[in-house]
Amino acid sequence: MQLSNKKVAGLLSAATCSLLGAPAQAEEGDWDIDSALLFYSESDDRVEAFEPVISGKRDLGDDESVTLKLVIDSLTGASANGAVPSTQVQTFIRPSGDGVYRVEPNETPLDDTFKDTRVSFSMNWEKPIDRNNRRNLGFNISTEYDFTSLSGNAMWQRDTNQKNTTWSYGVNVEFDDIDPVGGAPEPLTNMLAQDKNDTDTRTVVDFLFGVTQVIDRSSLFQVNLSLSEADGYMTDPYKFVSEVDNVTGEPINQLFESRPDSRSRQSIYGKYKKILTNKDIFTASYRFMTDDWGIDSNTFDFSYRWTLDNGYYFQPRLRWYEQSEADFYYYFLRDGELPSDASADYRLGEMEATTVGFKFGRNIDEQTAWSLRLELYEQEGDSSPSEAFGQLAQQDLYPTVEATIVQFNYSFRW
Numbered sequence: 001m002q003l004s005n006k007k008v009a010g011l012l013s014a015a016t017c018s019l020l021g022a023p024a025q026a027e028e029g030d031w032d033i034d035s036a037l038l039f040y041s042e043s044d045d046r047v048e049a050f051e052p053v054i055s056g057k058r059d060l061g062d063d064e065s066v067t068l069k070l071v072i073d074s075l076t077g078a079s080a081n082g083a084v085p086s087t088q089v090q091t092f093i094r095p096s097g098d099g100v101y102r103v104e105p106n107e108t109p110l111d112d113t114f115k116d117t118r119v120s121f122s123m124n125w126e127k128p129i130d131r132n133n134r135r136n137l138g139f140n141i142s143t144e145y146d147f148t149s150l151s152g153n154a155m156w157q158r159d160t161n162q163k164n165t166t167w168s169y170g171v172n173v174e175f176d177d178i179d180p181v182g183g184a185p186e187p188l189t190n191m192l193a194q195d196k197n198d199t200d201t202r203t204v205v206d207f208l209f210g211v212t213q214v215i216d217r218s219s220l221f222q223v224n225l226s227l228s229e230a231d232g233y234m235t236d237p238y239k240f241v242s243e244v245d246n247v248t249g250e251p252i253n254q255l256f257e258s259r260p261d262s263r264s265r266q267s268i269y270g271k272y273k274k275i276l277t278n279k280d281i282f283t284a285s286y287r288f289m290t291d292d293w294g295i296d297s298n299t300f301d302f303s304y305r306w307t308l309d310n311g312y313y314f315q316p317r318l319r320w321y322e323q324s325e326a327d328f329y330y331y332f333l334r335d336g337e338l339p340s341d342a343s344a345d346y347r348l349g350e351m352e353a354t355t356v357g358f359k360f361g362r363n364i365d366e367q368t369a370w371s372l373r374l375e376l377y378e379q380e381g382d383s384s385p386s387e388a389f390g391q392l393a394q395q396d397l398y399p400t401v402e403a404t405i406v407q408f409n410y411s412f413r414w
Helices: 007-020 390-394
Strands: 033-042 046-061 062-079 090-093 100-103 112-127 132-145 147-160 165-178 202-217 221-232 242-243 251-256 264-276 279-292 298-309 312-323 352-361 369-381 399-413
Touching: 100 112, 264 369
Parallel strands: none
Antiparallel strands: 033 046, 033 399, 046 062, 062 112, 090 100, 112 132, 132 147, 147 165, 165 202, 202 221, 221 264, 242 251, 264 279, 279 298, 298 312, 312 352, 352 369, 369 399
16 A cells, blocks of 8 residues: 555656667567566565466557556565563454454564555556557556555657657546545544544555667667645554553553654656676666655666577566655654644655576477576665663664565566
8 A cells, every 4th residue: 555656657667668678569469478476585484475467468459558457465474563562461353343462572463464455457558659659548446445545657758869758748647545444544543532534535646757779779768746635544554653651661451553644755866777798787776765754765676688599587686675754653652642643654754675596498489488586685774763761772672674575576578
């Protein structure tokens, strides 16, 4: 349920295909099939995800095509609920209100009933308007047991400068219906409160402006500017923020978190890609994002693809991400402290994250390819903030998250 403009930004990838050694143009009526299996696993028996994906692009003739994509996400494991550790056993009510779960002393409170299954289907239709203009229209529907999303997107691309420059303009409109298990709680009310709403809604509008410039026969540079406006229910209904005793630091209440009912984000993204004389490919990108929640982030991403014999390649990757905390992020609330919004969700806190790994694959011919990706992810924050006191000073208030990512891709023409 993260807000993003991936649906629009993803349409820009076509502007770089010619430099990536993409498969040859399919014959009219052929399908180019891309399939993938992804496995994500966090350490300490936390979240695990299994995601099969299949997409097919069919050539309709005259550079017109349609793309269909199906994604199935299955998530299980234990997820941090936002509450602080305690020297005492803690008891939490399950989101459904039916039953409880307990957390041992000095342990990060985790909801071990976390599970979710998401099914997403999308379709995009690309059609040239004339020699220098083309448009791409699409829609996406996604459903989970507590969430349904429907979106539509449009992209216009124009080639200038003898097709060495491509200008892109895109918009995505998303309508979300949120139906939390047990209902949507009133913000900053006690965990025991029964005052809940049945459902809520959210609307997200993303705008994207991009330009891709061919520098020479073997390199290009791409810049995207993105704007996102979201309104509606932004709170995570399953997260708590602890209210603690002003002397001991022991939690005395668990309050449902509260986030603003709107969010404005702006980002700029730049990517440089270079094919070397030995057909190796170097790629570097940077993204800066800022929003009115007080979060600023920087993302650096580097990869180098070594071209080996018989169509094989080896591609190491390094990604580094850092962000500041949201204005309403709190590790905990003192007794009597009640701001208008508060969340202890670590995803809104100050943090750094590093991803290192590699992809190994083979382009068997112009129609068939496979690859295997293996990456290690680590996310860290301030586990002993200066505001911690009492028993909180001895607790790990921002545990490190480590995860392993494995993905297998297979592409062919049918």
